[in-house]
Amino acid sequence: MADEDPEQDETPEPPQRLFTLSEAESVRKDLEPFLVEAIDCRKKLSGLDNDLSAVSARIMMMGGVIVPYEKLSKLRSEHTQLAQTLKSALNRILETGCIVKDLDVGLLDFPAIIDNQDVYLCWKLGEDRIRFYHRQDEGFAGRKPLDPSDPGPGDKVQ
Numbered sequence: 001m002a003d004e005d006p007e008q009d010e011t012p013e014p015p016q017r018l019f020t021l022s023e024a025e026s027v028r029k030d031l032e033p034f035l036v037e038a039i040d041c042r043k044k045l046s047g048l049d050n051d052l053s054a055v056s057a058r059i060m061m062m063g064g065v066i067v068p069y070e071k072l073s074k075l076r077s078e079h080t081q082l083a084q085t086l087k088s089a090l091n092r093i094l095e096t097g098c099i100v101k102d103l104d105v106g107l108l109d110f111p112a113i114i115d116n117q118d119v120y121l122c123w124k125l126g127e128d129r130i131r132f133y134h135r136q137d138e139g140f141a142g143r144k145p146l147d148p149s150d151p152g153p154g155d156k157v158q
Helices: 021-061 067-094
Strands: 099-102 107-114 117-125 132-135
Touching: 021 067, 021 107, 021 117, 067 099
Parallel strands: none
Antiparallel strands: 099 107, 107 117, 117 132
16 A cells, blocks of 8 residues: 555645735724634633633642532633634634734734735734735834825724
8 A cells, every 4th residue: 555645635725815905904894803802712711721720730739639520610611612712703814814913912914915015914903994014024013004194093002
């Protein structure tokens, strides 16, 4: 029996979706609630992870004799539910072709072409609209205004 290359069975990735500014803005508005939900779930999951670790440490310190099964079951159930909600929210965002760059601050990138260059239209939660872009080999620090005469008043602080 010959060895088969597992990569041959993989379907190629679909080409990256490219957005116009108006398409990206429309998608951004639709995705904002999902982004907020994903950020919230991630924060809660982090807290639950700490709670589960603390319960596990207490069990080990006590030799496993006194196990708070009810509390442990509730924490695990809540963790599972939050993880599923987070996964669902992220999938909803990613299926549009948008890229989640930083879930801690709510940073989304939308692939686009400006002046024959592959770029990302860049938006951060709290900004009132997409006003920045950067080359795909640059990060957030390389953001440039789409319209140099638009200094960006109207940003909301969250």
